[in-house]
Amino acid sequence: MQVILLIGCLMAGLTVANAQIWKKVKDRVKQTVENKITQKSQDVTTNAMNKAEGAIQGKDGQPAPTTVTGGDDKAVVVGGGNAAKSISDYKSYDFVPGDKIIFEPDISKEADAELPARFKLLKGNAEIQSYEGEKILHLDEGGSTSITPLMSTESYLPEQFTVEFDMSFENKEDYMRYANYFDVVFMKATQNFFESPVYRLRITSGSAVEWATGGHIRLAENLAKALSTDNKWHHIAFYVNKNIGKVYIDAFRVAASNTLNLGAEKMAINIDGRYGIKIKNFRLAAGGSDKYNKVITDGKFITHGILFDVAKSTIKPESTGTLNEVVKMMRAHTELKFEIDGHTDSDGQDQANLVLSQQRAAAVKDQLVSMGISQDRLTTKGFGETKPIDSNDTQEGKANNRRVEFIKM
Numbered sequence: 001m002q003v004i005l006l007i008g009c010l011m012a013g014l015t016v017a018n019a020q021i022w023k024k025v026k027d028r029v030k031q032t033v034e035n036k037i038t039q040k041s042q043d044v045t046t047n048a049m050n051k052a053e054g055a056i057q058g059k060d061g062q063p064a065p066t067t068v069t070g071g072d073d074k075a076v077v078v079g080g081g082n083a084a085k086s087i088s089d090y091k092s093y094d095f096v097p098g099d100k101i102i103f104e105p106d107i108s109k110e111a112d113a114e115l116p117a118r119f120k121l122l123k124g125n126a127e128i129q130s131y132e133g134e135k136i137l138h139l140d141e142g143g144s145t146s147i148t149p150l151m152s153t154e155s156y157l158p159e160q161f162t163v164e165f166d167m168s169f170e171n172k173e174d175y176m177r178y179a180n181y182f183d184v185v186f187m188k189a190t191q192n193f194f195e196s197p198v199y200r201l202r203i204t205s206g207s208a209v210e211w212a213t214g215g216h217i218r219l220a221e222n223l224a225k226a227l228s229t230d231n232k233w234h235h236i237a238f239y240v241n242k243n244i245g246k247v248y249i250d251a252f253r254v255a256a257s258n259t260l261n262l263g264a265e266k267m268a269i270n271i272d273g274r275y276g277i278k279i280k281n282f283r284l285a286a287g288g289s290d291k292y293n294k295v296i297t298d299g300k301f302i303t304h305g306i307l308f309d310v311a312k313s314t315i316k317p318e319s320t321g322t323l324n325e326v327v328k329m330m331r332a333h334t335e336l337k338f339e340i341d342g343h344t345d346s347d348g349q350d351q352a353n354l355v356l357s358q359q360r361a362a363a364v365k366d367q368l369v370s371m372g373i374s375q376d377r378l379t380t381k382g383f384g385e386t387k388p389i390d391s392n393d394t395q396e397g398k399a400n401n402r403r404v405e406f407i408k409m
Contacts, residue, residue: 087315087319087367089250089251089317090251090318090320091320092251093251093318093324094321095318096162096321096322096325097283097285097304097305098160098288099285099288099303099304100400101284101286101396101399102284102285102286103149103156104282104283104284104395104396104399105117106398107280108134109135110135113127114128115127116128117150118150119137119147120149121146121147122148122193122268123145124139124143124144124145124146126145129278131278136279137278137279137280138276138277138278139271141273141274141275142276143272144270144271145272145276146193146268146271148193148267148268148269149267149282151266153189154189154190154266155266156265156284157265157266158286158287160240160241160288161240161285161287162237162240162284163184163284164237164238164281164283164285165235165283166233166234166235166279166280166281167233167234167236167279168231168232168233168277168278169182170231170277181202181204182269182277183200183201183203184200184201184238184267184269184270185200186240186267187264188266189265193268198260198262199212199213199260199261199264200212201255203227204216207224208224209249211245211247211256211257212245212255212257213257217255219249226250227249233280234249234250235250236248243260243262244257244258245257251317267284291326291406292332295329299407299408300405301405301406302404302406303322304403305322306319306323306364306404308360311356313360314363326368327368327371331373337378337408338379338407339380339406339409340361340364340365340379340381340404340405340406340407341381341383341405342356342358342359342380342382342383343382343383343384343385343403343404344356344384344401345397345399346392346398351384354382354383354386355384356382357382357384358380359382361404364404365380385401388401
């Protein structure tokens with residue numbers, strides 16, 4: 001009897017086990033089918049977007065950037081591939097920074113564990129830290145932190161401006177799984193920073209952004225994953241001209257609106273989550289005039305949009321928007337020839353600055369030639385620190401003096 005009972009128990013156990021196994025098999029098959037359907041849908045969407053982009057290429061042959069706007073709660077995929085880190089990755093980038101820098105704090109000489117000298121702490125905790133051989137601004141984890149540029153006036157944003165900075169979410173498991181939000185808010189001068197903003201960018205859960213009143217815009221999986229888990233630097237950029245506003249993350253334009261509310265005069269950065277973030281290379285610039293009109297009226301144009309690694313002639317990928325603009329102008333006006341002039345600020349030795357400015361001008365020429373401009377239309381010179389256009393006594397003045405000029409020949 002005991003033997004029969006034992007056999008019965010074993011058979012029952014096997015039946016349950018088999019049932020569980022078959023359930024897992026069925027679940028696995030179901031998941032596989034769903035994945036294939038999802039992948040097929042993504043492939044169709046990607047192909048359609050690629051065809052659309054090909055259909056709207058500019059006259060100069062440059063591929064048009066992916067521009068996506070979303071209505072309320074629209075889930076629109078933007079940004080494909082891996083996080084862009086080279087000029088070739090940025091080939092469709094169209095962001096061009098403003099032509100006069102009004103805020104660019106140099107934190108390289110600030111002491112670790114101190115509050116940032118050029119930012120006002122509104123709440124929480126932010127401090128200067130050394131990270132991978134450079135100074136960065138760290139916004140602390142475990143709560144809510146807000147900072148704003150420390151300016152002499154509460155009203156410092158013009159009608160047309162650009163904002164840029166590099167940001168890294170801290171990868172301690174999966175940052176965005178626990179983060180409530182990351183905001184860049186734009187306010188009226190008379191507003192308290194904790195009132196409803198004129199408009200804002202919000203990155204939510206690492207997979208979507210909200211810009212102005214455009215609703216949710218879903219980021220492509222690779223870009224969303226890179227933002228939340230790779231613990232690397234990502235370039236954030238804003239272009240605003242009255243009611244028009246565009247947002248870029250790395251090489252991708254992730255949101256755009258032509259219905260911004262008017263009246264933004266100051267800004268702040270807010271985080272609220274379990275882990276912190278790192279920020280560096282913050283820059284706020286005004287204006288952004290048409291470069292060809294500058295050439296016609298002034299015989300030259302000045303750009304701060306071609307950026308280089310510190311003390312090197314290596315061009316940063318986010319310079320591609322400005323380079324694309326120059327290429328487009330020279331293709332449209334084939335009579336144009338330019339002398340490319342490199343300029344530095346007064347930091348460092350005079351001779352070293354002269355050599356560096358020459359090397360940077362040559363690097364710009366080489367890059368434009370690689371983009372299809374004939375080399376006989378370009379020459380180069382370097383002037384080091386000898387021709388400042390602003391005072392070298394302030395950080396913003398030095399930033400304005402670090403520039404590339406295109407002189408019509």
